Amino acid sequence: MATSEAQQEGFTMPELEYLAQCEDVTIVPLHRMERLELVRGAVGPFRPPQKTQVPLWLAVMLKRANRCRIVAPAWLGADHLRALCREEDAPDALFTRLPPHYLEIAHALLAVAEDDLADAQAVRRLLQDLRETRQTKTREGLKLLNSLQLQMDNLSAAEINEIRPLFGRSFDMLRRLDALAATAADRAHRGSQLGPADDSQYADDADDDDFAYAR
Amino acid sequence: MAGAYYDIDDILAAQERVPCVLQVDLDGLGSAGSGGASKVHRNARWALPLWMADGLNEEDFVAMEAPPVFSRRAARMYAASPESIQLRAVSQHFYQLGLQLGDMVPDVPHVLRSMYTQRVQRIARIAQQGHNVETLDFVQSLDRTEAELLRLCQRAQGAIAAWQQGRAYALRRAPAIQ
Numbered sequence: 001m002a003t004s005e006a007q008q009e010g011f012t013m014p015e016l017e018y019l020a021q022c023e024d025v026t027i028v029p030l031h032r033m034e035r036l037e038l039v040r041g042a043v044g045p046f047r048p049p050q051k052t053q054v055p056l057w058l059a060v061m062l063k064r065a066n067r068c069r070i071v072a073p074a075w076l077g078a079d080h081l082r083a084l085c086r087e088e089d090a091p092d093a094l095f096t097r098l099p100p101h102y103l104e105i106a107h108a109l110l111a112v113a114e115d116d117l118a119d120a121q122a123v124r125r126l127l128q129d130l131r132e133t134r135q136t137k138t139r140e141g142l143k144l145l146n147s148l149q150l151q152m153d154n155l156s157a158a159e160i161n162e163i164r165p166l167f168g169r170s171f172d173m174l175r176r177l178d179a180l181a182a183t184a185a186d187r188a189h190r191g192s193q194l195g196p197a198d199d200s201q202y203a204d205d206a207d208d209d210d211f212a213y214a215r
Numbered sequence: 216m217a218g219a220y221y222d223i224d225d226i227l228a229a230q231e232r233v234p235c236v237l238q239v240d241l242d243g244l245g246s247a248g249s250g251g252a253s254k255v256h257r258n259a260r261w262a263l264p265l266w267m268a269d270g271l272n273e274e275d276f277v278a279m280e281a282p283p284v285f286s287r288r289a290a291r292m293y294a295a296s297p298e299s300i301q302l303r304a305v306s307q308h309f310y311q312l313g314l315q316l317g318d319m320v321p322d323v324p325h326v327l328r329s330m331y332t333q334r335v336q337r338i339a340r341i342a343q344q345g346h347n348v349e350t351l352d353f354v355q356s357l358d359r360t361e362a363e364l365l366r367l368c369q370r371a372q373g374a375i376a377a378w379q380q381g382r383a384y385a386l387r388r389a390p391a392i393q
Contacts, residue, residue: 009367013378131375135343142339146334157380158375165367166342171336173360174328176314181324188321 010164016157020104022058028052028070029062056108063112071115075099076106078119081126088133095134095154103131103158138163145170224359229266235277236260265315285313288361290326297330297336302358309358334361342368343346 011019022040026149027047036058043054051071054062062068074080075098084096099105104128114120138159141152150167241255259313272279277357283289283307293300302309313327338357341350342365 005370009371013374017378066251103375134227137338139343143336145335161337162371162375165371166339166364169364169367170331173331177324177328177331180314181328184321184324 009168010161011157013158016161017104017107019157020108021055021060023101023105024053025053025056025059025073025105025109026051027062027068028071029068031067033067035146040048051146054119054140054141056105060108063116070116070157071107072078072107072113072117073099075102076109076117076123078126081130085126085129085133086135088130095137095152096144097154098156100157102156103127135162142166148172177209179188223376224311225315228308228315229269231306231308231312232262233265233268233273233281233282234260235263235268235314236280237277239276257361264388265269265312280320281316281323282312285320285323286315291324292319292324293330297333297379298353298392299356300330302354302361303356304332310360330352335364338368340367341365342372 005016007015024090028051029048031046032048033046035045038055038058040055044052046052046068059068059070063070071129075084085092090105096130106123109117110120110124114161134155139154141150142163144150145167150171225245237255237257237259240257246355254350263271263277265333268279271277310327313323334357337353338361341354346354354365
């Protein structure tokens with residue numbers, strides 16, 4: 001197969017990073033520039049010191065060329081992150097709200113626009129804390145594993161990707177075991193003189209159950 | 216017997232032997248069974264691979280029985296301490312085998328299910344925290360399904376860290392232009 005094993009199991013991190021490049025960030029241009037017609041739509045015109053929304057990849061490019069200043073998103077401030085950390089640490093707390101690509105955006109901004117972030121060192125440290133807390137929580141969440149659903153709100157794309165193989169595989173196995181239990185019970189109910197049940201039939205039943213739940 | 220046609224683990228699991236009781240007299244097949252006699256009588260016990268036993272069972276040549284690893288006694292053992300069972304020693308394809316003949320013994324799916332749920336959590340913990348001397352026994356007791364799961368989880372867990380350190384990119388500068 002042409003795709004690598006890592007790609008078969010979900011996204012790779014560079015792929016997720018690529019997706020995150022399309023998220024909008026706010027910049028303050030440092031030079032006048034006309035509107036840019038991009039495939040996804042037009043951005044600009046750039047009139048300093050007017051703030052503009054541009055995709056992350058463009059912001060990174062302009063920043064590298066020293067043509068803009070990136071306005072750090074509100075959630076990437078040290079104070080906000082500190083509050084999130086506290087919230088996240090509280091017992092029985094759900095996952096805190098963060099953009100689905102927060103790790104990737106933070107990574108990109110910390111790499112090119114460190115000077116635009118207030119207290120970049122603290123931000124870096126807090127992000128790491130936050131991630132570790134969330135990781136522990138994800139693991140706790142897996143205790144609720146069953147064959148129907150697993151609910152963890154506000155998990156980011158990279159974090160979902162991290163548990164994807166575990167969740168996907170075990171979900172599959174549990175579903176198969178449940179279907180088997182259903183046939184075994186069914187057969188015990190009908191009496192053992194009957195032949196083996198039609199396999200395709202119980203697979204359909206299991207799918208119907210999942211579907212009904214999802215609705 | 217339900218299995219995925221192309222799944223190699225499914226195929227390998229079908230190689231596991233299950234005890235069977237012969238239902239007919241067979242002439243000249245003594246060498247295939249346990250005895251050396253040229254004739255095998257009905258009610259002789261044979262351990263046949265699952266793929267063969269299943270077919271012969273359908274045709275009523277043999278009566279298939281639940282293998283000892285799925286007996287009631289074994290089930291009690293699995294329920295008592297799911298994390299300390301040496302599954303690899305019991306069977307390399309324990310879950311696959313269970314899936315293929317689990318509906319022969321009514322309790323098996325439930326036993327397997329609770330066992331799997333508990334062991335998967337331990338696997339998740341090991342994947343996140345890395346394994347050490349304490350977890351060594353457990354890691355060595357995993358059957359193939361679980362070992363594969365652990366490997367995939369470890370890879371997925373490492374992905375974010377590797378990316379943050381800039382090791383995740385497939386494109387590298389060629390040695391010639393370095």
